[in-house]
Amino acid sequence: MERIERPRRLRKDGVRELVSETEVRATDLVAPVFVDATTDERVPIESMPGHERVPVEEAVARVEEVLETGVEAVMLFGIPESKNERGSRAWAEDGVVQEATRRVTEATDAYVITDVCLCEYTEHGHCGVLEPHAHEAAELTVENDETLPLLGSVAVSHAKAGADMVAPSGMMDGMVDAIRGALDDAGHADVPILSYAAKYESAFYGPFRDAADGAPAFGDRRHYQMDPANRREAGREVRLDVEEGADVLMVKPALPYLDIVADVRREFDRPVAAYNVSGEYAMLHAAAEKGWLDLEATARESVLSIKRAGADLVVTYFAELLAESED
Template sequence: MNPTDRPRRLRADGVRSLVSETSLSASDLIAPVFVDATTDERVPIPSMPGHERVPVSEAVARVEEILDTGVESVVVFGIPESKDSDGSRAYAEDGVVQRAIRDISAETDAYVIADTCFCEYTDHGHCGVLAPDARAGEGLTVDNDPTLDLLAKTAISQADAGADMIAPSSMTDGMVGAIREGLDSAGHEDIPIMSYAVKYESAFYGPFRDAADGAPSFGDRRHYQMDPANRREALREARLDVEQGADALMVKPALPYLDIVREVRDSFEHPVAAYNVSGEYAMLHAASEKGWLDLEATALESLVSIKRAGADLILTYFAESVAERL
């Protein structure tokens, strides 16, 4: 007996695009920009082909290159000229991110998001100030509450510099509330917060730590980033950030956590972002260099899958190349 229900009827050229359920556009993408205060020239990032650290003097030119592809939003990461135990260059008025944001905001139409964290700025590479770890009986851990004050101070300095959005990524308990209170008290009530609400302690971050010079000098980040085994905890983290005033919720990484992207999408009405992280980017490039995968096709398919899972926004190192194809 011949089938009467034939899904293939809607897969023919012409109708296929009309019934496509998921769309991806350049305006969905956020491109990262690495600004390095220690260099006067662009420095390629070996583990992230096609990406560079750029000096502050090149920040505007770098963003203009991104805008030319159709991408409208950038997130700015900084490599400071010096580091200390408190990460004080993160909130310095003349810090690398603050200087870059002033220039980018003044000279381009980009929507500028500031990454708000300390791992690039502390001499120990952890995401806050340290204190003895009482639970372990020895060693050090990030001291949560003192870090909140510095996160708020950093966010205010970034907003003062012209950032359009603040994106705290430290997974510090109470970070959204502290930053919201700080921004409001400084007259920045209209600056939204895109919280890295669900950030896992992932093995996929390696190339980024090379790019941003933010690898921890000891231990790891399991005491403040989430266990990859946990799903329910993700909703708890997102709910806490919503209650504290988050305007958008980020899940990081993206591809190994598409189920979490969907859970957050289904549970909250807020915009959901997903971070297609450096390891996801690097492994597709590596497979492509071996001739095992088509880079353009797999990059596009990856981003469509993230969008299909429920992400409204995607922070990705593929932003420019995919946007040009779109």
């Protein structure tokens, strides 16, 4: 008698959970936290329902809220009290992320990852030092090599404040090498680097730029962030970061780039992170508010797909919702 394959046998309650291949745990998730030096009260982020900018004085309380859900790691983003052409508040000892990091690491057991970039700190909103006359140029260019030592200074200032990990996100060529050298020279050889190794110039970042006040004042970032059309290029970008000493490799955004997550997982022997970005978060919220989708179910399925593609950890604005629903 010919045997018929019946995969449905393993889909029954009781055995279904035993043979499940992928899971989303609270300890897989990183919750972004926005700390704002310009306010003394929590400010809701309209395009990201459920999220707020919090003043420095509320940073510990906000992180404790995250920890209560079972999520153990946070990523800190800062909105500084002032900005200038070079973004010097990004590496100031009394800067917003530095002060928040000190408070959070002293008061909690959270694993603190800090964003290392200049876009929130520059008047022009770009991720580095602009070439002369960039405002009038037909093609805006960030001065890559002039930006690198500044990123090193930012990373060292974060490590000195107590950051457990630093996460450079500017997509500058050589940024991992510059930061690794700066950290090692400053006595922080044990601080790992989570590199945004494949970060695309994406339309899904809009709500984040509202949240972090980091939108470009003019131009765009297509000359230093990756072209969404390119897959093979991602391998080259990631390989360079591995060679320079990156400890964790980030793909951003996540959902439209699951092929890139899978490629990085397959090709590189490093932990893989993926950023479930603000636009991915906002579109599910908008559909749920219309009654078209179930928010928790679609959020879980989305993050599950990111894990299934190969991500070891996921930075997501759904972190608390998913961790709470896990219980």
